[in-house]
Amino acid sequence: MLKPELISQLKKIVGKEAVLTSKEDLTTYSYDGTTMWTHMPDVVVLPTSSEQVSQVLKLANENRIPVTPRGGGTGLSGGSIPIKGGIVLCTTKMNKILEINKTNLNATVEPGVVLQDFNIALAKEGLFFPPDPQSFFGCTIGGNVAENAGGPACVKYGVVKQYVLGLEVVLASGEIVKLGGVTSKNRTGYELVMLFTGSEGTLGVITKIMLRLLPKPLAQKSIMAIFDDMVVAGEAVSNILASGVIPSKIEFIGNWLIRRIEELTPMGLPVDANTLLLLQTDGTPKAVEVDANQILDTLKKSGAREVRLAKDDAEAAMFWKARSAAMGAIYSAAYTVLNEDVTVPRDKIAHFIQGAEEIANKYGLTIVLVGHAGDGNIHPIILTDQRDSEHFDRAEKAIDEIIETALAAGGALSGEHGIGLAKQHFLKRAMDPVAIDLMKKIKGILDPNNILNPGKIWEE
Numbered sequence: 026m027l028k029p030e031l032i033s034q035l036k037k038i039v040g041k042e043a044v045l046t047s048k049e050d051l052t053t054y055s056y057d058g059t060t061m062w063t064h065m066p067d068v069v070v071l072p073t074s075s076e077q078v079s080q081v082l083k084l085a086n087e088n089r090i091p092v093t094p095r096g097g098g099t100g101l102s103g104g105s106i107p108i109k110g111g112i113v114l115c116t117t118k119m120n121k122i123l124e125i126n127k128t129n130l131n132a133t134v135e136p137g138v139v140l141q142d143f144n145i146a147l148a149k150e151g152l153f154f155p156p157d158p159q160s161f162f163g164c165t166i167g168g169n170v171a172e173n174a175g176g177p178a179c180v181k182y183g184v185v186k187q188y189v190l191g192l193e194v195v196l197a198s199g200e201i202v203k204l205g206g207v208t209s210k211n212r213t214g215y216e217l218v219m220l221f222t223g224s225e226g227t228l229g230v231i232t233k234i235m236l237r238l239l240p241k242p243l244a245q246k247s248i249m250a251i252f253d254d255m256v257v258a259g260e261a262v263s264n265i266l267a268s269g270v271i272p273s274k275i276e277f278i279g280n281w282l283i284r285r286i287e288e289l290t291p292m293g294l295p296v297d298a299n300t301l302l303l304l305q306t307d308g309t310p311k312a313v314e315v316d317a318n319q320i321l322d323t324l325k326k327s328g329a330r331e332v333r334l335a336k337d338d339a340e341a342a343m344f345w346k347a348r349s350a351a352m353g354a355i356y357s358a359a360y361t362v363l364n365e366d367v368t369v370p371r372d373k374i375a376h377f378i379q380g381a382e383e384i385a386n387k388y389g390l391t392i393v394l395v396g397h398a399g400d401g402n403i404h405p406i407i408l409t410d411q412r413d414s415e416h417f418d419r420a421e422k423a424i425d426e427i428i429e430t431a432l433a434a435g436g437a438l439s440g441e442h443g444i445g446l447a448k449q450h451f452l453k454r455a456m457d458p459v460a461i462d463l464m465k466k467i468k469g470i471l472d473p474n475n476i477l478n479p480g481k482i483w484e485e
């Protein structure tokens with residue numbers, strides 16, 4: 026419990042309407058997109074400016090109060106859960122798009138801008154911000170930068186870090202620091218912008234973001250490929266990438282999920298398919314035509330049972346609706362969902378899929394496979410129930426083996442969701458101990474009192 030005088034001071038800084046203390050409000054900020062953890066904060070503050078963020082952090086630092094930064098709360102690694110209580114600093118009222126510059130192909134935004142609002146504003150200008158986490162209706166750009174998020178379009182366009190030109194960050198001390206800028210090139214000193222990108226709210230609160238943009242592609246074509254075998258589908262992905270065409274999206278949906286989506290949102294998906302690949306190519310109309318034909322050809326040669334080229338925008342939208350319905354369909358199916366995020370090199374996709382299938386059989390579990398196949402980032406998701414210790418134990422053993430399989434194939438522990446609470450147990454296995462030590466030293470310099478998102482990334 027925070028002392029009443031501290032609550033009064035917070036009210037003076039952000040205004041009394043922007044300080045939440047009722048049980049109902051605190052509960053709303055006690056969880057994120059994971060199903061394993063909840064923890065109540067003592068108070069939630071909703072600042073509207075960098076200066077307010079600075080004063081909140083100064084007060085928290087002087088009084089050694091934990092502060093958990095939060096955007097939309099859609100994270101899938103527990104990052105925005107206030108596991109040590111204290112203050113949740115939520116940025117959703119800092120939601121202004123400050124500038125969109127068509128000539129310079131960049132934009133400056135506050136961290137609480139919801140990704141879909143940004144996409145809509147950019148589309149009006151014929152512009153495009155490619156990273157597309159499938160939580161776009163709720164996640165914020167601050168959260169995207171703090172997690173270095175990805176999404177389907179990253180196979181061609183790269184993840185968020187490839188678009189961050191500059192940041193304004195408030196440090197634990199309350200100091201406001203400007204990093205990088207708005208130019209497309211900037212080689213001034215150490216690359217501190219990248220240090221804060223992906224820092225999961227542990228090094229500072231991001232209060233302004235300068236982003237690189239692209240012109241919106243003129244044309245797109247979407248393809249659905251139906252496979253009878255998931256390993257063959259995985260090989261097809263590697264074959265496409267090796268053929269010289271980089272589609273803008275290659276997504277993977279396994280049979281359990283195809284049936285589940287069709288059950289909840291009937292849209293004519295082939296429920297007998299073992300695996301669906303959803304692909305998109307974008308660019309100029311002529312290039313898209315050529316690429317789509319080459320992709321269709323490679324899919325057929327790689328053993329697809331059937332390939333469908335969307336005949337119009339409505340059919341293409343249906344394909345992608347199936348993909349965006351995936352997480353809701355999965356999370357509504359089990360009490361506890363273990364959503365893995367390992368990533369393997371692109372030529373190891375089929376090997377990894379086969380490994381996941383064997384692990385599912387060995388432990389008698391439903392392991393749903395879905396995600397960004399083109400990046401080697403297929404999420405194996407285990408449906409379990411932490412109240413059933415026997416089942417949960419099997420699920421945890423399976424997760425362990427999935428991670429081992431990915432790491433042994435030269436993969437990474439997290440492709441896009443971050444470490445947070447969910448993956449900290451595995452960090453030592455996945456990272457050079459000297460690198461972990463270096464990260465802890467950086468944390469110690471920037472946040473000596475460990476007030477910013479304590480309890481995250483490494484086990485304490």
Ligand SMILES: Cc1cc2nc3c(=O)[nH]c(=O)nc-3n(C[C@H](O)[C@H](O)[C@H](O)COP(=O)(O)OP(=O)(O)OC[C@H]3O[C@@H](n4cnc5c(N)ncnc54)[C@H](O)[C@@H]3O)c2cc1C
Pocket residue numbers: 057058093094095096097098099100101103104105116136157158159160163164165166167168169170171172173174175176177225226227229230231232352353441442445478
């Ligand atoms: C249905 C669904 C689909 C998803 N699909 C994808 C996907 O395709 N790709 C993907 O990468 N992720 C995906 N995610 C995960 C999640 O949406 C992303 O990680 C997203 O970037 C989180 O944004 P947020 O605003 O919700 O952040 P939050 O969950 O609020 O916070 C995430 C982390 O960022 C920190 N943080 C937030 N704002 C700031 C700030 N201003 N300054 C410093 N730190 C901050 C928090 O402390 C926390 O550690 C999905 C989630 C869901 C629920």
